[in-house]
Amino acid sequence: VVREAKPKSVTWHQLTDKVHRIDHHAILVTSGLTGDSAALADMLRATCLNSRMMNGEHPTLKEIAEAVGSTQHQLTRTDGRRPFGVSAAVIGIDPIPCLGFDSNMNIAGDDDRTANRSVKLPPPGAPTLYRSDPGGTVDRCDYCAIGRGAEKAMGALESIMKDYNSKDNTNEDEGLSTERHILAEVIAKVATAAFNSEGDSPSAEEDNDVDIDDSMPRVLDIWFISTGPKNRGGARFRVARSVNRESMDEASEKLIQ
Numbered sequence: 001v002v003r004e005a006k007p008k009s010v011t012w013h014q015l016t017d018k019v020h021r022i023d024h025h026a027i028l029v030t031s032g033l034t035g036d037s038a039a040l041a042d043m044l045r046a047t048c049l050n051s052r053m054m055n056g057e058h059p060t061l062k063e064i065a066e067a068v069g070s071t072q073h074q075l076t077r078t079d080g081r082r083p084f085g086v087s088a089a090v091i092g093i094d095p096i097p098c099l100g101f102d103s104n105m106n107i108a109g110d111d112d113r114t115a116n117r118s119v120k121l122p123p124p125g126a127p128t129l130y131r132s133d134p135g136g137t138v139d140r141c142d143y144c145a146i147g148r149g150a151e152k153a154m155g156a157l158e159s160i161m162k163d164y165n166s167k168d169n170t171n172e173d174e175g176l177s178t179e180r181h182i183l184a185e186v187i188a189k190v191a192t193a194a195f196n197s198e199g200d201s202p203s204a205e206e207d208n209d210v211d212i213d214d215s216m217p218r219v220l221d222i223w224f225i226s227t228g229p230k231n232r233g234g235a236r237f238r239v240a241r242s243v244n245r246e247s248m249d250e251a252s253e254k255l256i257q
Contacts, residue, residue, distance in 0.1 A: 001223035023048035024233025026092030031147025033085040065130030073136025093235035094125035149197025156189040224255040
């Protein structure tokens with residue numbers, strides 16, 4: 001996930017409120033009105049908590065995305081209410097086990113309670129991405145871009161995936177090396193597209209009441225999400241904050257190592 005971090009002239013609250021941790025295994029990324037983003041995130045946190053209390057398990061990413069779309073669509077049909085002015089992406093590690101996981105895999109405990117015995121790992125799931133527009137339409141995506149500069153970012157992603165799909169990645173060792181190269185290329189090209197979108201017009205739902213100082217250097221927050229069997233919800237989230245052009249390669253290398 002690559003998103004623009006607001007310049008220093010914007011308050012810290014406005015800088016951080018477009019990426020929301022809504023459950024152990026999922027985050028919500030939005031583009032649009034900051035108040036609507038916060039309200040949508042609060043609703044989703046309540047939905048996820050209710051699912052854990054009622055069912056004893058995390059909701060799937062599909063269920064979370066459907067809750068987003070249902071809320072957005074319902075507001076378009078309610079008298080006296082306006083739709084949420086946000087586009088949203090729900091991203092995380094689906095709790096459904098991924099193909100090839102060994103359910104009998106054990107690890108040594110890391111604390112005093114488990115130091116002398118093996119601990120059964122919960123099954124990690126598959127990385128999943130859903131996109132929802134302000135009208136409530138939900139799409140399952142392999143990749144997507146929302147907000148200012150989305151067109152340039154999508155162009156970069158489509159170019160990378162076209163090159164990747166045209167290659168033979170059947171060799172396991174070469175496949176792993178290729179995947180790391182692809183990840184580094186994705187971060188570099190999407191970040192470059194974001195840096196180059198400075199003159200683009202804001203998206204229709206983008207928050208235009210925030211005073212951004214265009215004279216200040218642009219910086220990005222880059223989130224990296226991967227399967228983490230030892231982490232809560234089976235998901236590992238890492239973030240490099242305030243990345244500029246000069247530090248982009250270093251941030252990319254540390255995120256995917």
